Amino acid sequence: xxxxxAAALLVxxxxxxxxxxxxxxxxxxxxxxxxxxxxGASRRxxxxxxxxxxxxxxxxxxxPGCTTxxxxxxxxxSLLTALGAQVVGVSVDDTxxxxxxxxxxxLPFPLxxxxxxxxARQYGALSDWLVVKMAKRYTFLIDPAGRIAKVYLAVDAARxxxxxxxxxxxxQAKSAAR
Numbered sequence: 001x002x003x004x005x006a007a008a009l010l011v012x013x014x015x016x017x018x019x020x021x022x023x024x025x026x027x028x029x030x031x032x033x034x035x036x037x038x039x040g041a042s043r044r045x046x047x048x049x050x051x052x053x054x055x056x057x058x059x060x061x062x063x064p065g066c067t068t069x070x071x072x073x074x075x076x077x078s079l080l081t082a083l084g085a086q087v088v089g090v091s092v093d094d095t096x097x098x099x100x101x102x103x104x105x106x107l108p109f110p111l112x113x114x115x116x117x118x119x120a121r122q123y124g125a126l127s128d129w130l131v132v133k134m135a136k137r138y139t140f141l142i143d144p145a146g147r148i149a150k151v152y153l154a155v156d157a158a159r160x161x162x163x164x165x166x167x168x169x170x171x172q173a174k175s176a177a178r
Contacts, residue, residue, distance in 0.1 A: 023124035023138070023151055030055070030142045031122040035090070035112040038098035043088075043110055045146070052085040052149075053142040054164055057125040057135040061093045061101035061111075065137070069157035074107050076161040083168045084144075090125075091135045092117050141167065 024031060030053075034044045045053070056073070058066045073080070073087050080087055087109040091098075098111040112119075117133045120126040125138040137157070141150035141164060150167050152160070 023153065024122075024140070024148045026148055026151065028148050030140065030146050030148055031119070033112075033114075033119045033122070035114055035119060036095050037110040037112055038095055038102045040095055043112055045142075048086045048088075048142075049146055050144050052083065052144060052168060054080060054085050054087045054139065054168075055090065055123075055142055056087070056137075056139040056155075056160075057090050057120055057123065058137055059127075059134045060091060061097045062104065065157045066091075067101075067105060069137070069155070069160055070101070070107055070111075071105055072158060072161040073109065074105065076165060077108050079165050080161070080168070083165060083172065085164075085168055088112060090114050090119060092120065092133050139164065141171070143171070 030045060032045050034042055037043045054073070056069070058069060060066055070089060073089075077087065089109065089111040091111070092114050094115055095113045098113055101107070102111050114120050114135065117126050117128070120135045121128075123138065123140060125136045127134045127136055137155045139152040139155060139160065140148055143149040149171055152164070
């Protein structure tokens with residue numbers, strides 16, 4: 001019995017590992033996508049070409065850490081917009097959940113529903129336990145040419161938006177100096 005359980009566990013671990021994708025490398029083209037936002041409109045990464053994109057993945061609408069992170073981006077949206085950035089949140093929650101979350105916290109940016117978890121998987125931002133799938137709290141700063149400029153895999157939800165803004169300023173200054 002124990003051997004059968006151990007074998008089953010190994011099979012599950014192998015399947016889970018096979019479903020994982022690597023995080024895109026710095027300088028690589030950001031994986032494209034088309035996902036519905038909280039209002040049901042289809043949004044594509046390509047529509048923000050020419051702008052910096054703060055693409056942040058988060059586990060679940062209206063949970064403490066996710067609310068802190070989203071509200072920090074909301075509070076810093078003027079700064080990020082002035083830096084030429086578009087903030088975009090992504091989770092595997094559905095559009096109705098996103099709509100309620102965005103309205104409750106007055107979020108002025110799109111929240112995309114990755115119900116199939118394909119986009120989170122492409123970005124290496126998926127926690128997949130076969131029965132439960134959640135996005136990891138990862139952020140990708142995508143440059144105006146559509147390339148990965150910065151990756152955040154260890155995110156402090158309360159300070160993250162300020163960290164992104166500081167890094168965006170530094171990247172823009174570095175780019176202008178060339």
